[in-house]
Amino acid sequence: MRREVVAGLIWLLAFLGAVPTAPAHEKGVIRLRTNPLPAGSEIELRGERLPRNAPLRLELRGTLETFPLAEVRTDSAGVVTGRFGLPAEAGPGNYALVALAADGEEVGRVELVLVPAAAADGHARHEAGPVEPHATAELMDVPVARNPAEWVAIVGLSLLSLGAGAALLRGSAGPRACGRD
């Protein structure tokens, strides 16, 4: 058994060792001047220790949506600064502003929170007029798509559970039989 345990450990180490861990690019740092921010406003950011003289794509990634922000280029020190407009259609919530290298690898990230415009600027609410949200007991129409592989997994697990359960019950002694041996 000891040999089996040792062999198992070797396999595990080999598997862990095979997982690539080194990124192609150095991870940079992105800082925002203000955070949280209202949707539709401008952010002022400064990125450092990014790839030098490299084109970067800035994206605003929310839980459900992703918004492209800008294409920028770092200087010879790997620094980028600028002001960029946030999409007005982005809903309030938690977002990540990510910088992507030309090969798509993420080289920098900063978390930010978008708040409703009225919450961030009390004047805006008066200018635009209050927008009363409509409360409803109805359920959302969420587009849930399940691919065939998921169906196979679900039905497979169900049948396996039902089969194993029935086999266990059929093979086990019933209440009357118990205690008679």
Place this chain on the structure above:
Amino acid sequence: MRAGAARGAGPLFFLLSAKDLRGYVRARPFASHHHPRNVDHRVDERLPARPGASADAHAVNRLQERVAWNALRYPIAPGANRLPYMLGGLTFFGMVLLIVTGILLDQFYNPSPVGAHDSVVYIMTRVPLGNWVRALHYWAATVVLVTVFLHLIHVFWRRSYFRPRELTWWTGAALLLVAFALVFTGTVLRADQEGGEALAHAVAGARLVGAVGTPLTPDFARSTPLLARLHNAHVSLLPLTLLGLVGLHFWLIRHLGLHVHEARTAVFTDHLRRLTGYGLLLLGGLALLAALFPPGIGYPVVEGAEVTKPFWPFLWIYAAENAFGLWGMLAAPAVLFGFLFLVPLLDRRHQDIGGRPRWLFLLATFLLAAYLGALLYGAVAPQVEHLGM
């Protein structure tokens, strides 16, 4: 592998081949020389490392020895293998399923007020099998509430709370309370209109009872939103309490048994096998149910509005609130759980089944009818505002 050897595999049956499994399920539970009164906690001597036996048998045998599997072969009452006596075990099975699916869901859930609703939609639409896992969580919670109530009624009927099993009953009642708290916090975590209104009711109730309710108000900790604290309660505080109570409940059942007069002629491992069988049937059914009828989610909460009715397990409280206002929301659970607490103290006459005081039986029947009636009324009654918003 011989059938006798395969039979010792227990939960490791999935490691065996189909042939082994057939032998496993066909084997009689115990040979006559293994009467439960003579249970030996050492490794099963029917699984010797004899020449010709397969490597699997040796591995299973060794594993059983190291995890003291045979310690589970203690004697129990044979009646425990009937389905009504397995309702508690099935409830526990459902709880395990809830914990597993809950851990998966929590990898994608965001407990911040601005991100919670979106993260639930994300789980439903973007996470592979996410909508199904969420549905499984929902249906498992529903089944747990049903089985735990049936278990409660059965235990009351059998008077299993009688001396010296009062603590077993009280831990069971406390488990029911924790289960309700878990369902409530789970509802709030959706951060949709129904969840937001449930939270508003809880805060109003907490303010009504003064200092005792302070932890359920936003003022308790300004550094953390109430939703985040309820999430914390849902994934750590309440499950830990639940598992502690379950452990105590099982310990008491193990050592005090189910009834006063019971011959312990069956074996727990048989019970475990049948319970696993029923549990797997339940899992299979729930998996299909979750795939066919996944629960939806409401629109993000609009603070200050009251347009929904609560999740069905709380409809009886909703009915009491309709009748008696906010105090009804507090009084209805107090009456139910107060009664459950008092049951072992009120019934101390005889140990026989027929010895229960008639008035106690009538009172319990009345409360059950009131509970079911309130549930039904809550379901059909029109939506009413309670918070005066």
